[in-house]
Amino acid sequence: MYKLYLEKQEVIEIIISVLAISFALGIAFAGVGSVLNYPKEFIIFMMPLLVTVGSGFILHEMAHKLVAIYYGAKARFRMWTQGLIFMLITSAFGFLFAAPGAVYIQSAHITKKQNGIISIAGPVLNLVLMGFFFILAFTFPVIQHFTFLGHLGTKLAGFGISNGALNVWQFGVAMNLILAMFNMIPAFPLDGSKVYGWNRFIWVGAILCLLGIALLVYPPIVLSWAILLLIVLVFSKLIFG
Ligand SMILES: [Zn+2]
Numbered sequence: 001m002y003k004l005y006l007e008k009q010e011v012i013e014i015i016i017s018v019l020a021i022s023f024a025l026g027i028a029f030a031g032v033g034s035v036l037n038y039p040k041e042f043i044i045f046m047m048p049l050l051v052t053v054g055s056g057f058i059l060h061e062m063a064h065k066l067v068a069i070y071y072g073a074k075a076r077f078r079m080w081t082q083g084l085i086f087m088l089i090t091s092a093f094g095f096l097f098a099a100p101g102a103v104y105i106q107s108a109h110i111t112k113k114q115n116g117i118i119s120i121a122g123p124v125l126n127l128v129l130m131g132f133f134f135i136l137a138f139t140f141p142v143i144q145h146f147t148f149l150g151h152l153g154t155k156l157a158g159f160g161i162s163n164g165a166l167n168v169w170q171f172g173v174a175m176n177l178i179l180a181m182f183n184m185i186p187a188f189p190l191d192g193s194k195v196y197g198w199n200r201f202i203w204v205g206a207i208l209c210l211l212g213i214a215l216l217v218y219p220p221i222v223l224s225w226a227i228l229l230l231i232v233l234v235f236s237k238l239i240f241g
Pocket residue numbers: 060061064119122123183191
C-alpha cells in the first residue's frame with residue numbers, strides 16, 4: 001500500500017508555508033501599504049491566492065512526495081525558515097522569491113530515472129491544476145474587485161488583473177504555469193536539474209510544451225523565464241559549482 005502519510009509537525013509546516021506564500025504573493029501584487037490601509041479587503045484577497053497559488057504550491061510538493069513513497073523512499077515536507085523570511089522580505093519590494101520549503105527524500109536506492117520522475121511530478125501537477133482552472137474560467141467565472149490592485153492598471157492583464165478586477169481562475173492559470181516553468185529551470189536544487197540529469201530529451205520536450213502554452217496564455221512570460229533562466233543558472237554555478 002502506497003499511502004500519503006503526514007506527521008503532525010509536517011502538517012503544521014505545510015500550513016505555515018502555504019499561508020506565507022499566499023501572503024507574500026498578496027504583498028508583491030498589492031504593496032505593503034494595502035495591508036495597513038485595507039486590512040479587511042486584504043484578508044479577502046488572500047482567499048483566491050490560497051485557492052490558486054497556495055494549492056498550486058502544496059499539491060506540487062505532495063506530488064513529489066507521493067511518487068517518492070511509491071518508489072519506496074521516505075519523503076517529508078520541510079519548511080525552510082530562512083527561505084520563508086527571505087520570501088516575505090522580497091515581496092515587500094514587489095517580487096517573489098518563492099522558497100518556503102520543499103519535500104526531502106530519503107532512500108538508499110533511488111535511481112536517476114526514479115529521481116527524474118519524482119521531480120517532474122510537481123510541474124506536471126501544476127499543469128493539471130492549470131487545465132482545471134482553465135475550464136473553470138469558462139464554466140464558472142469568478143471576478144473580484146480590489147481597491148489596491150487598481151494601481152496596476154492593465155499591466156498584468158495576462159495574469160487576470162485588470163483595473164482593480166481579479167479574474168481568479170485566469171490568475172490561477174498564469175500562476176501555475178509560472179510555478180511549472182520556474183521549477184523546470186535546470187539548476188540545482190530545482191526540479192528541472194533532476195529531470196535534465198535523468199533524460200535531457202524529456203526535459204527539452206517538457207520545456208517546449210511549457211513555452212508553447214506560455215505563448216498562448218501570456219507571451220511575456222517566455223521572455224521573463226529566459227532572463228530568469230540565465231540568472232538562476234549563473235547563481236547556481238556560483239553557489240553549487
Ligand atoms: Zn518541485
